[in-house]
Amino acid sequence: MSGKQTLVVIGNGMVGHSFMEKLVAAGGLEQYQVVVFGEESRPAYDRVHLSEFFSGRSADDLSMVPEGFYQKNGIDLILSEAVVGIDRDARELTTSKERTIQYDKLVLATGSYPFVPPVPGHERDNCFVYRTIDDLEAIAKAAGNSK
Structure with missing residues (x-):
């Protein structure tokens, strides 16, 4: 066992990814094993410039995630899987794929909805x-x- 606490981040949009960059830069991975859940099928991308998709920019062009960022930092990035329940007393969450994860710390960076x-x-x-x-x-x- 590493003795690290488990930090779960729900949301891998612009804010969730920015949080991850800051956590890595501040040395937070020495204290936490991190799991990030993203409901979408791709890692964080720039929604502000989303309209540029129609003028030729690709999904890769809009990506905010440097190649290998999550793997290099030992962060578990779980995509295409929504968190559908949080039991705060048990410090456990449940996903759309019926996965349960225990956590010590939880960050909600779920963004907006249309x-x-x-x-x-x-x-x-x-x-x-x-x-x-x-x-x-x-x-x-x-x-x-x-x-």
Whole structure:
């Protein structure tokens, strides 16, 4: 056993990744074994410049994560897996894939979500939100099949 505490970060967006960079720079990995959960399929990227995706920038261009950052620092990055429950008394969380993780410290960096007004028809096909690269890929695919 390393004697390190387990620090879980829920969210691998801009804020969650910025926290990780600061934790690494401050030497926090000497004290913590870190697990980061991201609901999306890719590591943190620059949402502020998301519209540049339509002018030719790729998902890799928008990435905020230097190649090998998590692996090099011994950080467990778990993508495509949402945290769906937190038991604060037991210091345990549960994920969408029914994984349970014990933690000593917990950071919530969950970001925002797109509000969709409850207008008639908002649930139909080809009605999109504009928040993630996956959203933009879906918009581009639908546009390719549209007139």
